[in-house]
Amino acid sequence: MAEKIREVHPPRGLLRWLARFPIWLYRAGLGWLLSGRFLMLTHIGRKSGLPRQAVLEVVQHDKDSDTYFVAVGFGENSDWYRNILKTPDVMIHSGRRQLAACAERLQTEAAGQIVVEYARRHPVAIREIARVLGYRLDGTQVDYAALGRIIPIIALRPPSEWRRTGDPT
16 A cells, blocks of 8 residues: 655755756757647746746646646645636646646546556656655555556546547546
8 A cells, every 4th residue: 555654845945946857948949859748838827927947847747638737746735736726727848849728636546547557657766756745655556556546646637638528537
């Protein structure tokens, strides 16, 4: 079972600056350097009402529906997550692409399956991510699914796809 071994918080100071550096790559038109594994999410600040940006790792991209799945790594207190809960209409920048999307939290079972699939594709990355987020994993699919039920997974769907399915999972 995914075991929480320590509390973690979003980076501060120099580490925060380094973590936000990819935003500058996107702003400079160099987002294509990060395409595939990362996207830049532009969302609206819940208090300020101003555009805010975060670069997030893509856990999965469903090319048929053009839906991107991202994890809320630092938990439900992450500013970008709290912002999209208030205003789920966002913009995605992936490589050279830019598209509007609606953000929806996946239900726990679907989220668990997304993490299991990610672990299958990126076994070293999932272990490192879990460690950074303060979790110990035993490497089983059951453990990865449990982690997916703990860490919120967000679906970023084109608005037409969300309206067509009417189902955020």
